[in-house]
Every structure is written in C-alpha cells, then in structure tokens.
Amino acid sequence: MELVFDGQCGFCRRSAQWARRHYRGDLQLVANADVSNDVLQRRSITRAQLESAVWLLAPFEEWSGSVAVAKVLQRSKRPWRWLGITLALPGVRRIAKVVYWVVARERGRLPGSNCQVSAPRPQG
Numbered sequence: 001m002e003l004v005f006d007g008q009c010g011f012c013r014r015s016a017q018w019a020r021r022h023y024r025g026d027l028q029l030v031a032n033a034d035v036s037n038d039v040l041q042r043r044s045i046t047r048a049q050l051e052s053a054v055w056l057l058a059p060f061e062e063w064s065g066s067v068a069v070a071k072v073l074q075r076s077k078r079p080w081r082w083l084g085i086t087l088a089l090p091g092v093r094r095i096a097k098v099v100y101w102v103v104a105r106e107r108g109r110l111p112g113s114n115c116q117v118s119a120p121r122p123q124g
Contacts (some may be wrong), residue, residue, distance in 0.1 A: 007031025
C-alpha cells in the first residue's frame with residue numbers, strides 16, 4: 001500500500017509518519033509531487049485530485065480523503081483500528097468527511113505545520 005500525501009506540509013508529513021508507525025503491514029509514504037503522470041493516468045486520477053486530499057493506493061483500488069484515513073486506521077494497531085471501523089459507519093462517514101475537509105483546509109495552522117497551504121476543494 002502507498003499513502004500519498006502533501007510532502008510540503010509539515011502536519012501532513014508527521015501524520016503520514018504516524019500512520020506508517022501504527023500500520024500493520026507495509027505502508028509506503030509517497031509525497032504527492034513524486035507520483036508520476038503514468039501512475040495517475042493508469043489510475044484515472046488527475047493531478048488536481050491527487051493534490052486535493054490524502055490518497056491510499058492499493059494494487060487495484062484507491063481511496064481518498066476521510067475514506068483513505070479510515071482505511072489506514074482499520075489496518076492499524078489497536079486502539080486505532082476501532083476508530084477506523086467507526087469512521088466507516090454510514091452516519092459517522094458523513095461527519096468524518098466534513099471533519100477531514102476542515103482539518104485539510106486548516107492544516108497550515110496546525111501545530112508543527114511549517115507550510116502555506118491553500119484550501120482544498122472537496123471532491124464529490
């Protein structure tokens with residue numbers, strides 16, 4: 001699995017490193033700027049989509065935003081696994097999507113973030 005994130009955002013880098021430490025299995029961290037156009041074309045993902053959210057790339061599937069976060073947490077060690085399962089529940093999923101976009105929009109203001117980021121636009 002590959003976790004694609006904003007490599008210029010300190011908060012994003014720290015979050016990705018946290019995910020790799022807690023993930024059960026092999027989780028490769030890839031800055032979104034390092035994803036090739038060939039990979040994007042094969043997966044039918046635009047550069048704008050890739051830059052608008054965190055992505056989790058599996059061999060034959062991909063997830064973005066709060067769904068990607070939930071999937072990573074589901075494959076993480078306890079107690080984080082249960083949080084991932086909870087985030088995937090129908091009623092909670094909507095709330096998780098909103099919370100994800102608020103955090104993504106404000107990530108430049110969060111502790112440890114040393115970047116100027118523009119507000120992402122939610123997809124779908």
